Amino acid sequence: MPNKREPQPVDASLDVDGVRHGARAFVLKPLLRGDSREALRAPEAMLAEAVGLAEAIDLTIVAAEAFNLSHPTPATLLGSGQAETWGQRIEAESIHLVVVDHTLTPVQQRNLERAWKCKVIDRTGLILEIFGARARTREGQLQVELAALNYQKSRLVRSWTHLERQRGGFGFLGGPGESQLELDRRLITSRIAKLRYELDQVRRTRGLQRDARQRAEHPTVALVGYTNAGKSTLFNRLTGSEVLAKDMLFATLDPSMRGVTLPSGREVILSDTVGFISDLPTHLVEAFRATLEEVQLADVILHVRDVAHPETLVQKESVEAILADLGIEHGDARLIEVLNKADLLPEDERQSLRDYAVRTSWDAQHALEVDGVKQAARGGTVAVSALTGEGMPDLLRVLDERLALRAQVYAIDVPLEDGAALSWLYEHGQVLERQDKRAAIRLKISLDAADFGRFNSRFVRKSHAKDQL
Helix, strand or coil, X not given: CCCCCCCCCCCCCCCCCCCCCCCEEEEEEEEECCCHHHHCCCHHHHHHHHHHHHHCCCCEEEEEEEEEECCXXXXXXXXXXXXXXXXXXXXXXXXXXXXXXXXXXXXXXXXXXXXXXXXXXXXXXXHHHHHHHHCCCHHHHHHHHHHHHHHHHCCCCCCCCCCCCCCCCCCCCCCCCCCHHHCCHHHHHHHHHHHHHHHHHHHHHHHHHHHHHHHCCCCEEEXXXXXXXXXXXXXXXXHCCCCCCCCCCCCCCCCEEEEEECCCCCEEEEEECCCECCCCCHHHHHHCHHHHHHHHCCCEEEEEEEXXXXXXXHHXXXXXXXXXXXXXXXXXXXXXXXXXXXXXXXXXXXXXXXXXXXXXXXXXXXXXXXXXXXXXXXXXXXXXXXXXXXXHHHHHHHHHHHHHCCCEEEEEEEECCCHHHHHHHHHHCEEEEEEXXXXXXXXXXXXXXHHHHHHHHHHCCCCEEEEEC
Protein backbone atom coordinates (compact mmCIF):
# COMPACT_ATOMS: atom_id res chain seq x y z
CA MET A 1 0.00 0.00 0.00
CA PRO A 2 1.31 3.49 -0.77
CA ASN A 3 2.30 5.58 2.19
CA LYS A 4 -0.48 8.19 2.14
CA ARG A 5 0.62 11.56 3.40
CA GLU A 6 0.10 15.21 2.67
CA PRO A 7 2.05 16.59 -0.29
CA GLN A 8 5.26 18.30 0.69
CA PRO A 9 6.49 21.72 -0.49
CA VAL A 10 7.71 21.73 -4.06
CA ASP A 11 11.44 21.52 -4.78
CA ALA A 12 11.80 23.58 -7.95
CA SER A 13 15.44 22.67 -8.49
CA LEU A 14 14.88 19.12 -9.72
CA ASP A 15 13.83 17.83 -13.13
CA VAL A 16 10.55 16.34 -14.21
CA ASP A 17 10.40 12.58 -14.27
CA GLY A 18 10.54 11.64 -17.93
CA VAL A 19 10.22 15.22 -19.21
CA ARG A 20 13.23 17.34 -18.35
CA HIS A 21 14.07 20.97 -18.99
CA GLY A 22 14.69 21.39 -22.69
CA ALA A 23 12.52 18.37 -23.54
CA ARG A 24 11.23 18.12 -27.10
CA ALA A 25 7.68 19.44 -27.15
CA PHE A 26 4.91 19.71 -29.73
CA VAL A 27 2.30 22.47 -29.32
CA LEU A 28 -1.15 21.87 -30.83
CA LYS A 29 -3.84 24.56 -30.98
CA PRO A 30 -7.31 23.26 -31.90
CA LEU A 31 -9.51 25.92 -33.53
CA LEU A 32 -13.09 25.03 -32.70
CA ARG A 33 -15.71 26.07 -35.18
CA GLY A 34 -18.32 28.33 -33.60
CA ASP A 35 -16.18 29.37 -30.63
CA SER A 36 -17.08 33.07 -30.33
CA ARG A 37 -14.07 33.86 -28.12
CA GLU A 38 -11.59 32.47 -30.63
CA ALA A 39 -13.38 34.02 -33.60
CA LEU A 40 -12.05 37.44 -32.56
CA ARG A 41 -8.42 36.30 -32.48
CA ALA A 42 -5.96 35.45 -35.22
CA PRO A 43 -4.93 31.77 -35.20
CA GLU A 44 -1.27 32.78 -35.51
CA ALA A 45 -1.50 34.93 -32.37
CA MET A 46 -3.22 32.20 -30.37
CA LEU A 47 -0.59 29.69 -31.43
CA ALA A 48 2.22 32.12 -30.62
CA GLU A 49 0.78 32.61 -27.13
CA ALA A 50 0.62 28.85 -26.57
CA VAL A 51 4.25 28.51 -27.69
CA GLY A 52 5.22 31.34 -25.34
CA LEU A 53 3.61 29.52 -22.43
CA ALA A 54 5.52 26.33 -23.26
CA GLU A 55 8.79 28.23 -23.60
CA ALA A 56 8.23 29.79 -20.19
CA ILE A 57 9.15 26.43 -18.62
CA ASP A 58 12.19 25.85 -20.82
CA LEU A 59 10.74 23.33 -23.23
CA THR A 60 12.29 22.92 -26.68
CA ILE A 61 9.49 23.51 -29.16
CA VAL A 62 10.06 21.14 -32.07
CA ALA A 63 6.84 22.07 -33.85
CA ALA A 64 3.65 24.04 -33.33
CA GLU A 65 0.47 23.68 -35.34
CA ALA A 66 -2.98 25.25 -35.30
CA PHE A 67 -5.72 23.17 -36.92
CA ASN A 68 -9.46 23.37 -37.44
CA LEU A 69 -11.74 21.15 -35.38
CA SER A 70 -15.38 20.99 -36.45
CA HIS A 71 -16.58 19.47 -33.20
CA PRO A 72 -14.84 17.92 -30.16
CA THR A 73 -15.11 14.18 -29.57
CA PRO A 74 -15.68 12.90 -26.02
CA ALA A 75 -12.87 10.33 -26.16
CA THR A 76 -9.91 12.36 -27.43
CA LEU A 77 -11.21 15.86 -28.30
CA LEU A 78 -9.70 15.33 -31.79
CA GLY A 79 -11.12 13.18 -34.56
CA SER A 80 -9.66 9.69 -34.88
CA GLY A 81 -7.94 10.58 -38.15
CA GLN A 82 -6.38 13.71 -36.67
CA ALA A 83 -5.20 11.84 -33.59
CA GLU A 84 -3.57 9.17 -35.76
CA THR A 85 -1.89 11.72 -38.03
CA TRP A 86 -0.45 13.67 -35.11
CA GLY A 87 0.60 10.38 -33.47
CA GLN A 88 2.73 9.42 -36.47
CA ARG A 89 4.46 12.79 -36.44
CA ILE A 90 5.03 12.62 -32.68
CA GLU A 91 6.70 9.23 -33.04
CA ALA A 92 8.77 10.27 -36.05
CA GLU A 93 10.14 13.38 -34.34
CA SER A 94 10.73 11.74 -30.93
CA ILE A 95 8.41 14.09 -29.09
CA HIS A 96 8.44 13.79 -25.28
CA LEU A 97 5.53 16.08 -24.52
CA VAL A 98 2.46 17.40 -26.34
CA VAL A 99 0.82 20.61 -25.19
CA VAL A 100 -2.81 20.84 -26.31
CA ASP A 101 -3.82 24.49 -26.00
CA HIS A 102 -7.36 23.68 -25.00
CA THR A 103 -9.16 22.21 -22.01
CA LEU A 104 -8.94 18.41 -21.89
CA THR A 105 -11.12 16.18 -19.75
CA PRO A 106 -9.28 13.56 -17.68
CA VAL A 107 -10.50 10.85 -20.06
CA GLN A 108 -9.34 12.76 -23.16
CA GLN A 109 -5.92 13.35 -21.61
CA ARG A 110 -5.52 9.69 -20.67
CA ASN A 111 -6.63 8.42 -24.10
CA LEU A 112 -4.28 10.78 -25.97
CA GLU A 113 -1.35 9.70 -23.80
CA ARG A 114 -2.10 6.06 -24.56
CA ALA A 115 -2.48 6.73 -28.29
CA TRP A 116 0.63 8.91 -28.62
CA LYS A 117 2.76 7.14 -25.99
CA CYS A 118 3.98 10.41 -24.51
CA LYS A 119 3.02 12.94 -21.90
CA VAL A 120 0.05 15.24 -22.74
CA ILE A 121 -1.03 18.36 -20.85
CA ASP A 122 -3.72 20.93 -21.59
CA ARG A 123 -3.72 24.73 -21.27
CA THR A 124 -4.78 24.71 -17.63
CA GLY A 125 -2.14 22.17 -16.67
CA LEU A 126 0.54 24.16 -18.48
CA ILE A 127 -0.34 27.44 -16.74
CA LEU A 128 -0.45 25.72 -13.37
CA GLU A 129 2.94 24.14 -14.08
CA ILE A 130 4.40 27.57 -14.82
CA PHE A 131 2.92 29.02 -11.66
CA GLY A 132 4.09 26.09 -9.57
CA ALA A 133 7.65 26.50 -10.80
CA ARG A 134 7.66 30.30 -10.35
CA ALA A 135 6.07 30.72 -6.92
CA ARG A 136 8.69 31.86 -4.43
CA THR A 137 6.81 33.35 -1.49
CA ARG A 138 4.88 31.21 0.95
CA GLU A 139 1.66 32.92 -0.11
CA GLY A 140 2.31 32.25 -3.78
CA GLN A 141 3.06 28.59 -3.10
CA LEU A 142 -0.13 28.19 -1.09
CA GLN A 143 -2.26 29.79 -3.78
CA VAL A 144 -0.83 27.76 -6.62
CA GLU A 145 -0.97 24.51 -4.68
CA LEU A 146 -4.64 25.12 -3.94
CA ALA A 147 -5.33 25.71 -7.63
CA ALA A 148 -3.32 22.62 -8.58
CA LEU A 149 -5.13 20.35 -6.14
CA ASN A 150 -8.54 21.54 -7.31
CA TYR A 151 -7.43 20.74 -10.86
CA GLN A 152 -5.95 17.35 -9.91
CA LYS A 153 -8.97 16.34 -7.90
CA SER A 154 -10.90 15.54 -11.06
CA ARG A 155 -8.00 13.57 -12.57
CA LEU A 156 -7.66 10.72 -10.13
CA VAL A 157 -9.08 8.37 -12.75
CA ARG A 158 -5.52 7.84 -13.97
CA SER A 159 -3.30 4.97 -12.83
CA TRP A 160 -0.22 6.05 -10.91
CA THR A 161 2.54 3.50 -10.46
CA HIS A 162 5.18 5.17 -8.27
CA LEU A 163 5.30 7.99 -5.78
CA GLU A 164 8.42 10.09 -5.98
CA ARG A 165 8.19 13.76 -6.83
CA GLN A 166 11.01 14.73 -9.14
CA ARG A 167 10.94 18.48 -9.50
CA GLY A 168 9.23 21.81 -8.98
CA GLY A 169 5.98 22.88 -10.53
CA PHE A 170 3.01 20.69 -9.80
CA GLY A 171 3.82 17.57 -11.75
CA PHE A 172 1.66 17.98 -14.84
CA LEU A 173 4.75 17.45 -17.00
CA GLY A 174 6.03 14.42 -15.13
CA GLY A 175 5.29 10.78 -15.74
CA PRO A 176 2.77 8.80 -13.70
CA GLY A 177 3.42 8.70 -10.01
CA GLU A 178 3.70 12.31 -8.83
CA SER A 179 2.99 12.17 -5.11
CA GLN A 180 0.09 14.65 -5.16
CA LEU A 181 -1.70 12.86 -7.97
CA GLU A 182 -1.72 9.48 -6.25
CA LEU A 183 -3.55 10.88 -3.24
CA ASP A 184 -7.17 9.86 -2.99
CA ARG A 185 -10.01 12.36 -2.87
CA ARG A 186 -10.18 12.27 0.92
CA LEU A 187 -6.57 13.33 1.34
CA ILE A 188 -6.79 15.98 -1.37
CA THR A 189 -9.98 17.37 0.14
CA SER A 190 -8.29 17.50 3.53
CA ARG A 191 -5.26 19.29 2.08
CA ILE A 192 -7.49 21.78 0.22
CA ALA A 193 -9.29 22.61 3.47
CA LYS A 194 -5.95 23.19 5.20
CA LEU A 195 -4.71 25.41 2.36
CA ARG A 196 -7.88 27.48 2.45
CA TYR A 197 -7.46 27.95 6.19
CA GLU A 198 -3.85 29.11 5.72
CA LEU A 199 -4.90 31.46 2.92
CA ASP A 200 -7.59 32.89 5.21
CA GLN A 201 -4.76 33.72 7.63
CA VAL A 202 -2.91 35.40 4.75
CA ARG A 203 -6.06 37.38 3.97
CA ARG A 204 -6.32 38.49 7.60
CA THR A 205 -2.67 39.51 7.63
CA ARG A 206 -3.18 41.48 4.42
CA GLY A 207 -6.20 43.13 6.00
CA LEU A 208 -4.16 44.23 9.01
CA GLN A 209 -1.43 45.57 6.74
CA ARG A 210 -4.06 47.38 4.66
CA ASP A 211 -5.57 48.90 7.82
CA ALA A 212 -2.13 50.11 8.87
CA ARG A 213 -1.63 51.75 5.46
CA GLN A 214 -5.03 53.38 5.70
CA ARG A 215 -4.23 54.72 9.17
CA ALA A 216 -1.06 56.17 7.67
CA GLU A 217 -3.33 57.55 4.91
CA HIS A 218 -1.25 56.11 2.09
CA PRO A 219 -3.38 55.50 -1.01
CA THR A 220 -2.76 52.25 -2.89
CA VAL A 221 -2.22 51.99 -6.65
CA ALA A 222 -2.52 48.52 -8.21
CA LEU A 223 -0.99 47.46 -11.53
CA VAL A 224 -3.05 45.01 -13.58
CA GLY A 225 -2.81 43.84 -17.16
CA TYR A 226 -2.26 41.02 -19.59
CA THR A 227 0.80 38.91 -18.96
CA ASN A 228 3.97 40.39 -20.51
CA ALA A 229 2.35 43.82 -20.93
CA GLY A 230 5.27 45.40 -19.05
CA LYS A 231 3.82 45.77 -15.54
CA SER A 232 7.02 44.79 -13.74
CA THR A 233 9.15 47.06 -15.94
CA LEU A 234 6.78 49.92 -15.14
CA PHE A 235 6.88 48.98 -11.44
CA ASN A 236 10.69 49.12 -11.49
CA ARG A 237 10.68 52.41 -13.39
CA LEU A 238 8.34 54.10 -10.90
CA THR A 239 9.84 52.67 -7.70
CA GLY A 240 13.50 52.22 -8.57
CA SER A 241 13.18 48.55 -7.64
CA GLU A 242 14.63 45.52 -9.39
CA VAL A 243 11.83 42.96 -9.38
CA LEU A 244 12.07 40.32 -12.10
CA ALA A 245 11.05 41.83 -15.44
CA LYS A 246 11.65 39.55 -18.43
CA ASP A 247 10.18 39.25 -21.91
CA MET A 248 8.25 36.09 -21.15
CA LEU A 249 4.75 35.12 -20.11
CA PHE A 250 4.12 35.11 -16.36
CA ALA A 251 7.59 36.39 -15.44
CA THR A 252 6.00 37.79 -12.26
CA LEU A 253 3.90 35.65 -9.97
CA ASP A 254 4.46 36.83 -6.41
CA PRO A 255 3.08 40.31 -5.60
CA SER A 256 5.43 43.20 -4.80
CA MET A 257 4.65 46.46 -3.00
CA ARG A 258 6.77 49.61 -2.83
CA GLY A 259 6.31 53.25 -1.90
CA VAL A 260 6.25 55.99 -4.55
CA THR A 261 6.35 59.76 -4.00
CA LEU A 262 4.28 61.72 -6.52
CA PRO A 263 5.21 65.23 -7.75
CA SER A 264 2.83 66.81 -5.22
CA GLY A 265 4.67 65.08 -2.40
CA ARG A 266 1.81 62.64 -1.89
CA GLU A 267 3.06 59.16 -0.98
CA VAL A 268 1.36 56.09 -2.44
CA ILE A 269 1.86 52.34 -2.25
CA LEU A 270 2.31 50.71 -5.67
CA SER A 271 1.36 47.04 -5.98
CA ASP A 272 2.48 44.74 -8.81
CA THR A 273 0.21 41.74 -9.38
CA VAL A 274 0.18 38.53 -11.41
CA GLY A 275 -0.57 39.00 -15.09
CA PHE A 276 -3.88 37.93 -16.60
CA ILE A 277 -4.37 35.82 -19.70
CA SER A 278 -7.31 34.76 -21.85
CA ASP A 279 -9.06 31.63 -20.61
CA LEU A 280 -7.34 31.97 -17.23
CA PRO A 281 -8.21 28.81 -15.28
CA THR A 282 -11.00 29.44 -12.79
CA HIS A 283 -8.96 27.52 -10.20
CA LEU A 284 -6.34 30.25 -10.39
CA VAL A 285 -8.76 33.15 -10.15
CA GLU A 286 -10.25 31.61 -7.03
CA ALA A 287 -6.91 30.66 -5.47
CA PHE A 288 -5.40 34.11 -6.05
CA ARG A 289 -8.41 35.92 -4.61
CA ALA A 290 -6.41 36.83 -1.48
CA THR A 291 -3.85 38.63 -3.64
CA LEU A 292 -6.45 40.11 -5.96
CA GLU A 293 -8.16 41.75 -2.99
CA GLU A 294 -5.38 44.33 -3.25
CA VAL A 295 -6.78 45.21 -6.68
CA GLN A 296 -10.38 45.27 -5.49
CA LEU A 297 -9.60 47.67 -2.65
CA ALA A 298 -7.05 49.86 -4.46
CA ASP A 299 -7.63 53.60 -4.67
CA VAL A 300 -6.36 53.68 -8.28
CA ILE A 301 -6.00 50.80 -10.74
CA LEU A 302 -3.51 51.14 -13.58
CA HIS A 303 -4.49 48.85 -16.45
CA VAL A 304 -1.18 48.37 -18.28
CA ARG A 305 -1.60 47.47 -21.95
CA ASP A 306 0.97 46.43 -24.54
CA VAL A 307 -0.24 48.89 -27.15
CA ALA A 308 2.25 47.56 -29.73
CA HIS A 309 0.87 44.02 -29.54
CA PRO A 310 -1.26 43.03 -32.57
CA GLU A 311 -3.98 41.77 -30.22
CA THR A 312 -3.93 44.64 -27.76
CA LEU A 313 -7.72 45.12 -27.93
CA VAL A 314 -8.39 41.42 -27.39
CA GLN A 315 -6.01 41.44 -24.43
CA LYS A 316 -7.82 44.48 -23.05
CA GLU A 317 -11.15 42.65 -23.22
CA SER A 318 -9.68 39.60 -21.45
CA VAL A 319 -8.37 41.75 -18.60
CA GLU A 320 -11.67 43.63 -18.32
CA ALA A 321 -13.57 40.33 -18.15
CA ILE A 322 -11.43 39.15 -15.21
CA LEU A 323 -11.76 42.53 -13.49
CA ALA A 324 -15.53 42.30 -13.93
CA ASP A 325 -15.45 38.94 -12.13
CA LEU A 326 -13.75 40.78 -9.26
CA GLY A 327 -16.50 43.40 -9.22
CA ILE A 328 -14.51 46.07 -11.07
CA GLU A 329 -16.65 47.06 -14.01
CA HIS A 330 -15.59 48.82 -17.21
CA GLY A 331 -15.75 52.56 -16.61
CA ASP A 332 -14.83 52.30 -12.92
CA ALA A 333 -13.56 55.77 -11.92
CA ARG A 334 -10.44 54.21 -10.39
CA LEU A 335 -9.24 52.75 -13.70
CA ILE A 336 -6.53 54.46 -15.72
CA GLU A 337 -5.33 52.91 -18.97
CA VAL A 338 -1.55 52.93 -19.32
CA LEU A 339 -0.71 52.38 -22.99
CA ASN A 340 2.76 50.88 -22.62
CA LYS A 341 5.50 50.11 -25.18
CA ALA A 342 4.67 53.24 -27.18
CA ASP A 343 8.35 53.35 -28.20
CA LEU A 344 7.74 50.34 -30.46
CA LEU A 345 5.25 52.24 -32.62
CA PRO A 346 6.05 54.42 -35.65
CA GLU A 347 6.23 58.14 -34.84
CA ASP A 348 2.90 58.99 -36.49
CA GLU A 349 1.11 56.31 -34.47
CA ARG A 350 2.85 57.46 -31.30
CA GLN A 351 1.65 61.00 -31.87
CA SER A 352 -1.91 59.81 -32.48
CA LEU A 353 -1.67 57.78 -29.30
CA ARG A 354 -0.47 60.79 -27.31
CA ASP A 355 -3.31 62.92 -28.71
CA TYR A 356 -5.83 60.23 -27.79
CA ALA A 357 -4.40 60.02 -24.26
CA VAL A 358 -4.65 63.79 -23.81
CA ARG A 359 -8.29 63.83 -24.96
CA THR A 360 -9.38 60.93 -22.75
CA SER A 361 -7.50 62.25 -19.73
CA TRP A 362 -9.21 65.64 -20.11
CA ASP A 363 -12.58 63.93 -20.43
CA ALA A 364 -11.86 61.98 -17.24
CA GLN A 365 -11.21 65.17 -15.31
CA HIS A 366 -14.28 66.94 -16.71
CA ALA A 367 -17.04 66.16 -14.25
CA LEU A 368 -19.68 67.68 -12.04
CA GLU A 369 -18.59 69.68 -9.04
CA VAL A 370 -19.99 69.16 -5.54
CA ASP A 371 -19.39 72.06 -3.17
CA GLY A 372 -16.78 73.35 -5.56
CA VAL A 373 -14.88 70.04 -5.59
CA LYS A 374 -14.47 67.91 -8.70
CA GLN A 375 -15.71 64.36 -8.53
CA ALA A 376 -14.14 61.65 -10.69
CA ALA A 377 -16.40 60.61 -13.55
CA ARG A 378 -14.45 57.76 -15.15
CA GLY A 379 -10.94 56.61 -15.95
CA GLY A 380 -8.39 58.27 -18.19
CA THR A 381 -5.51 57.24 -20.46
CA VAL A 382 -1.78 57.92 -20.64
CA ALA A 383 0.78 56.73 -23.22
CA VAL A 384 4.18 55.62 -21.88
CA SER A 385 7.23 53.47 -22.45
CA ALA A 386 8.27 51.82 -19.20
CA LEU A 387 11.52 50.75 -20.88
CA THR A 388 12.69 54.20 -22.00
CA GLY A 389 10.87 56.35 -19.44
CA GLU A 390 8.79 58.15 -22.05
CA GLY A 391 5.55 59.49 -20.59
CA MET A 392 6.47 58.88 -16.93
CA PRO A 393 5.94 62.53 -15.90
CA ASP A 394 2.49 62.41 -17.53
CA LEU A 395 1.63 59.21 -15.67
CA LEU A 396 2.68 60.64 -12.32
CA ARG A 397 0.71 63.81 -13.01
CA VAL A 398 -2.41 61.84 -13.94
CA LEU A 399 -2.03 59.78 -10.76
CA ASP A 400 -1.78 62.97 -8.72
CA GLU A 401 -4.84 64.43 -10.39
CA ARG A 402 -6.86 61.26 -9.94
CA LEU A 403 -6.05 61.02 -6.24
CA ALA A 404 -6.85 64.72 -5.85
CA LEU A 405 -10.36 63.98 -7.16
CA ARG A 406 -10.96 61.93 -4.02
CA ALA A 407 -10.73 65.16 -2.01
CA GLN A 408 -13.14 65.93 0.81
CA VAL A 409 -14.01 69.26 2.39
CA TYR A 410 -12.68 70.05 5.86
CA ALA A 411 -12.77 73.06 8.20
CA ILE A 412 -9.35 73.73 9.69
CA ASP A 413 -8.27 76.40 12.20
CA VAL A 414 -4.64 77.46 11.74
CA PRO A 415 -2.90 79.66 14.37
CA LEU A 416 -1.91 83.05 12.94
CA GLU A 417 1.76 82.49 13.76
CA ASP A 418 1.90 79.08 12.00
CA GLY A 419 2.82 80.20 8.51
CA ALA A 420 4.30 76.78 7.66
CA ALA A 421 0.99 74.99 8.22
CA LEU A 422 -0.91 77.64 6.27
CA SER A 423 1.54 77.43 3.37
CA TRP A 424 1.35 73.62 3.38
CA LEU A 425 -2.43 73.68 3.15
CA TYR A 426 -2.42 76.14 0.26
CA GLU A 427 0.13 73.98 -1.56
CA HIS A 428 -1.66 70.66 -1.10
CA GLY A 429 -5.34 71.59 -1.04
CA GLN A 430 -7.94 73.78 -2.68
CA VAL A 431 -9.00 76.60 -0.36
CA LEU A 432 -12.72 77.20 -0.82
CA GLU A 433 -13.25 79.78 1.90
CA ARG A 434 -11.06 81.76 4.36
CA GLN A 435 -12.05 83.58 7.56
CA ASP A 436 -9.38 85.63 9.35
CA LYS A 437 -10.14 85.64 13.10
CA ARG A 438 -8.33 87.14 16.07
CA ALA A 439 -6.23 84.09 17.03
CA ALA A 440 -6.52 81.83 14.00
CA ILE A 441 -7.38 81.54 10.35
CA ARG A 442 -10.28 79.25 9.56
CA LEU A 443 -10.07 77.53 6.20
CA LYS A 444 -12.77 75.63 4.38
CA ILE A 445 -10.52 73.46 2.26
CA SER A 446 -10.73 70.53 -0.14
CA LEU A 447 -8.07 67.94 0.74
CA ASP A 448 -7.38 64.39 -0.24
CA ALA A 449 -7.96 62.07 2.71
CA ALA A 450 -4.30 61.05 2.59
CA ASP A 451 -3.16 64.68 2.69
CA PHE A 452 -5.53 65.38 5.58
CA GLY A 453 -3.86 62.55 7.50
CA ARG A 454 -0.41 63.88 6.64
CA PHE A 455 -1.41 67.37 7.75
CA ASN A 456 -2.67 66.05 11.07
CA SER A 457 0.50 64.07 11.74
CA ARG A 458 2.69 67.07 10.90
CA PHE A 459 0.76 70.06 12.26
CA VAL A 460 -2.03 68.75 14.49
CA ARG A 461 -0.51 70.22 17.69
CA LYS A 462 -0.52 73.71 16.20
CA SER A 463 -3.91 73.68 14.54
CA HIS A 464 -7.35 72.33 15.10
CA ALA A 465 -8.81 70.27 12.24
CA LYS A 466 -12.58 70.10 12.35
CA ASP A 467 -14.68 67.19 11.24
CA GLN A 468 -15.26 66.62 7.57
CA LEU A 469 -18.00 68.86 6.23
